[in-house]
Structure formats: structure tokens, C-alpha cells
Amino acid sequence: MKTRTKAAITLAVGALGYMAYREWGRVKPARAYPIDSFEPEKFVGSWLVVAGTPQWVSSCRENLSYDFSILPDGSMQVLKSYCEASKERWHRSVGHVLFRGSSSRGALRVSFCGPFYRGYNVVAVDEAYSVALIIGRTAAEAMILSRTPDVPAEIMEKYISLAKYIGVKMGAFVCLA
Numbered sequence: 001m002k003t004r005t006k007a008a009i010t011l012a013v014g015a016l017g018y019m020a021y022r023e024w025g026r027v028k029p030a031r032a033y034p035i036d037s038f039e040p041e042k043f044v045g046s047w048l049v050v051a052g053t054p055q056w057v058s059s060c061r062e063n064l065s066y067d068f069s070i071l072p073d074g075s076m077q078v079l080k081s082y083c084e085a086s087k088e089r090w091h092r093s094v095g096h097v098l099f100r101g102s103s104s105r106g107a108l109r110v111s112f113c114g115p116f117y118r119g120y121n122v123v124a125v126d127e128a129y130s131v132a133l134i135i136g137r138t139a140a141e142a143m144i145l146s147r148t149p150d151v152p153a154e155i156m157e158k159y160i161s162l163a164k165y166i167g168v169k170m171g172a173f174v175c176l177a
Helices: 002-024 153-166
Strands: 045-052 061-070 076-084 089-099 107-113 116-125 131-135 142-146
Touching (some): 045 153, 076 107, 116 153, 131 153, 142 153
Antiparallel strands (some): 045 061, 045 142, 061 076, 076 089, 107 116, 131 142
């Protein structure tokens, strides 16, 4: 009897884990389509968060940045860095990035803790790969990345307009540039 109970519990926990894995890897906003011409090798390097929703930009984080690199197996690694202003302390964490489907689509799954991945879509990036709009699992998770802290006003307006179109609530959107 105990063996059957243990097996049932193990099966139930495994099924719940699989469902959570599938759910967290998805991006739900209806208009947050990943770009179809994503070039991972151009995305490699350092990106600063110049605007975003509180998910990424909050009063306790400054100088939030992501540094992407390609791993030998074709997946990517990301180093997230930010300064906790209240304690004047830097935090760094390493994450793993997988592609949902082809690597030429901007549909990513990112994990900073083990087997748990969250879905993100690169919905816009300029030709030079210097500014990008990323949307997370919900429209409450959005950020604009840039290679430099100074983004021209017309480009920021373009990306903010696209974020509004996708459903990002601009009242919660914080511009750092």
C-alpha cells in the first residue's frame, strides 16, 4: 500500500511540475509576436535596461543589465547584474537561455534557477541590434533594452508605442533613459 501511495504522489508531483514547466515557458499577450528574423550572434553582448515595468525596474535596482553569450551547444547564457541602491551592493546571477523552436525566432525561455524557465519574446529589435523590446509571460512584464544608456527620443517613442499596442500599461512603465 505504501509503495502505491508513494508512486501516486510521485506521479502527481511530476505532472504538476510538467504543467508548471509548460505554463512558465509561454508568452501570453495576444500581440507579443516574436520576430522571425532573430540573429542570436547579433544579440550577444551587453544590454542595459532603459525602460520597463516594475517586474524589471524598481526603486531598489539600478544599472540593471544583461550580458548574453552563445554556448557551444547553440543555446545562450545570460549574466544579469544590478545594484541594490539601498545597500550599495551589486548582485549577479547566471541564467540559461533556450530557444522555443528555431533560433531564428525571437522566442526565448530563460532560467535563473534550475529547470524552471519563463517565456520571453523579442518583439522588436532595430537593424543594428542596439535597441530591443522584450515582452514576458504577461503584458505586465516588458522592458526596452539598449546597448547604450542614451536612446534617441523618436526610437523610445516607437518602442513605447509598440508596447502600448501589445497591452503594456504605460502607467506602470518606468523610463530610465
